[in-house]
Amino acid sequence: xxxxxxxxxxxxxxxxxxxxxxxxxxxxxxxxxxxxxxxxxxxxxxxxxxxxxxxxxxxxxxxxxxxxxxxxxxxxxxxxxxxxxxxxxxxxxxxxxxxxxxxxxxxxxxxxxxxxxxxxxxxxxxxxxxxxxxxxxxxxxxxxxxxxxxxxxxxxxxxxxxxxxxxxxxxxxxxxxxxxxxxxxxxxxxxxxxxxxxxxxxxxxxxxxxxxxxxxxxxxxxxxxxxxxxxxxxxxxxxxxxxxxxxxxxxxxxxxxxxxxxxxxxxxxxxxxxxxxxxxxxxxxxxxxxxxxxxxxxxxxxxxxxxxxxxxxxxxxxxxxxxxxxxxxxxxxxxxxxxxxxxxxxxxxxxxxxxxxxxxxxxxxxxxxxxxxxxxxxxxxxxxxxxxxxxxxxxxxxxxxxxxxxxxxxxxxxx
Numbered sequence: 001x002x003x004x005x006x007x008x009x010x011x012x013x014x015x016x017x018x019x020x021x022x023x024x025x026x027x028x029x030x031x032x033x034x035x036x037x038x039x040x041x042x043x044x045x046x047x048x049x050x051x052x053x054x055x056x057x058x059x060x061x062x063x064x065x066x067x068x069x070x071x072x073x074x075x076x077x078x079x080x081x082x083x084x085x086x087x088x089x090x091x092x093x094x095x096x097x098x099x100x101x102x103x104x105x106x107x108x109x110x111x112x113x114x115x116x117x118x119x120x121x122x123x124x125x126x127x128x129x130x131x132x133x134x135x136x137x138x139x140x141x142x143x144x145x146x147x148x149x150x151x152x153x154x155x156x157x158x159x160x161x162x163x164x165x166x167x168x169x170x171x172x173x174x175x176x177x178x179x180x181x182x183x184x185x186x187x188x189x190x191x192x193x194x195x196x197x198x199x200x201x202x203x204x205x206x207x208x209x210x211x212x213x214x215x216x217x218x219x220x221x222x223x224x225x226x227x228x229x230x231x232x233x234x235x236x237x238x239x240x241x242x243x244x245x246x247x248x249x250x251x252x253x254x255x256x257x258x259x260x261x262x263x264x265x266x267x268x269x270x271x272x273x274x275x276x277x278x279x280x281x282x283x284x285x286x287x288x289x290x291x292x293x294x295x296x297x298x299x300x301x302x303x304x305x306x307x308x309x310x311x312x313x314x315x316x317x318x319x320x321x322x323x324x325x326x327x328x329x330x331x332x333x334x335x336x337x338x339x340x341x342x343x344x345x346x347x348x349x350x351x352x353x354x355x356x357x358x359x360x361x362x363x364x365x366x367x368x369x370x371x372x373x374x375x376x377x378x379x380x381x382x383x384x385x386x387x388x389x390x391x392x393x394x395x396x397x398x399x400x401x402x403x404x405x406x407x408x409x410x411x412x413x414x415x
Contacts, residue, residue: 003202004269010206011213011277018217027218035215038277041208044201045274045283048194050152052286053308054165055191060304061169062184070170070305076413077306080406081314082350087248088316088398089349092240092323093342099239101232102331158282158312198286202270209277216389233328234387240320241398249405257412259296267295268404275400279392281311284400292407302411310403317398318366321391322349326370329380341374348373 021030061070096102145151145160152161172180250261271288278284289307292298298306326345330337337345348370368378384391 003205004266004273006206007209007270007273007277010209011273014210014213015217017210018214021214021218030214030218034211035218036211038208038211038213038215041201041204041211042278042280042283044208045278045286046280048197048201049282049285050158050161051190052194052198052289053158053161054152055187055194056289056300056304057162057165057308058169058172058187059184059191060301061166062172062180062187063301064173067170067173070166073302073305073410073414076410077309077406078313080409081310084248084252084316084402084406085314085319085350086346088240088244088320088402089323089346091243091248092237092320093327093345095236095240095243096324096327096331097342099232099236100331101236102328102333158308162308162312194286195290198290202287205270205274209273212277233324233384234391236328237321237324237391238394240324241317241394244316244320244398245401249401252405252409257408259408264296264404264408267291268401271400271404272397275396276393279389279396281315281396281399281403284396285311288400288404292404296404296408298407298411299414302414303407306407306410307403310406311399314403314406315395315399316402317395319349320398321395322367322370325367325381325384326374326376329371329383330374330376332383333377333380335374335376337374344373345370 017034018030021027064070143159143163145157145164148160148164151157151164172183249264253259253261253264268288268291271284271291274287275281275284281288285307288311289303292303292307293300323345326349327337327342329335349366367381371378371380
C-alpha cells in the first residue's frame with residue numbers, strides 16, 4: 001500500500017477514535033496514553049529539520065560551479081515566492097469581499113468569544129508588539145545570527161541557518177577543491193544519513209498521524225456549535241485554499257513545467273498529509289524534500305535551496321488566511337476598509353509571511369500585525385480563535401504545496 005494511503009487511514013482512524021473517546025469517557029486515556037505519541041512523532045520530524053537544511057544546502061550549493069549560479073537561482077526563487085504570495089492574498093481579499101462572512105456575526109457572539117479567549121488575545125498581542133518593536137528592517141537583522149550554535153537550537157531560526165549555510169557553501173566554492181574535499185564528503189555522508197532517518201520516521205508516520213488526530217479531536221471536545229457559528233468564515237478560507245491547490249498551482253505546473261498535476265499530487269501527498277497533521281512546514285520539510293527529489297524529479301541542488309527557504313518565507317496559505325481574517329474581523333466590527341486599506345493588507349500580509357515562523361500558530365501573531373496596519377482593534381482575533389487550529393492545518397497543506405510547486409518551477413528553468 002502506498003504511503004499516502006497509510007497516512008490517510010491513520011488520519012481517519014484517529015478522528016474516529018477521538019470521537020469515540022469523547023462519547024465513552026476515554027478523554028484522559030487519550031490525552032495521557034495516545035496524544036504523547038503524536039507529540040513524539042512531531043518532535044522526531046523537527047529533530048532532523050535543522051541538520052537536514054544545513055547539510056542539504058551545503059551539499060547542493062557546493063556542487064555548483066560558481067557563485068553567479070547561486071544568485072540566479074536565489075533571485076528566481078524569491079521572485080516566484082513573492083508573486084505567489086501576492087496572488088494568494090489577492091484571492092483571499094476577493095473572496096471575503098464577495099461572501100462578506102463578517103456581517104453574519106451577532107453582538108452577543110462577539111462578546112462571548114472575547115471573554116472566552118481573553119488570555120490568548122493578550123499573549124498574541126504581546127508577541128506581535130515584540131515583532132513590531134524591532135523596526136521595519138528588523139527581519140534583516142534577524143537573518144544574520146550572532147551565534148550559529150544558539151540558532152540551531154530553534155526551528156523558528158531557520159533563516160539564520162540558511163544564511164550561514166549559504167555563506168559556508170560559497171566559501172567552499174571559492175576555495176581550491178583539494179582543500180575542501182573532505183568537508184564536502186562529510187556533508188554528503190551526513191545528508192545521506194539524515195535522509196535514511198527520514199525513511200525510518202516515515203515508516204511510523206501512520207501511527208504518529210493517528211495519535212495526533214486523536215488528541216486533536218479530544219481537545220476540541222467533539223463540539224460542533226462553534227464551527228457552525230463560524231461556518232461562513234471557515235468556508236471562505238477553505239474556498240480560497242482550494243483555489244490555490246486545485247486551480248492556481250495546477251495552472252503554474254501546466255504552463256511552465258512538464259509534470260502532470262495528478263503526478264504532482266501523488267508525489268507530494270505524503271508531505272501534504274503530514275502538513276495537515278502537524279500544522280508545521282518545518283516539521284514536514286524533510287518529507288517535502290525527499291518527495292520532491294524522488295517523486296517529482298527536482299534536482300537536489302534546487303530542492304536543498306528552494307524548499308528550506310520556502311518553509312521559512314513562502315506562506316501562501318497563511319497569507320490568504322490573514323487577508324480573509326483581517327477583512328472578516330473588520331466586517332464584524334463595522335470597519336469600512338477602502339481600496340487603500342486593502343492594498344495595505346496585501347503588502348503587510350506578504351511581508352508578514354516572510355517573518356512568520358514555520359511552526360503551528362505563528363500566523364495568528366502575524367495577523368495582529370496585519371490588523372494593526374489598517375487600524376483594526378487586534379482583540380478582534382478572538383472571533384477566529386475557535387476554528388484557527390483546523391484552518392491552520394489546512395493552510396499548512398497549501399504552504400507545503402506552494403513550496404513544492406515553486407521548487408519544480410525553479411528546477412524547470414534552471415539552465
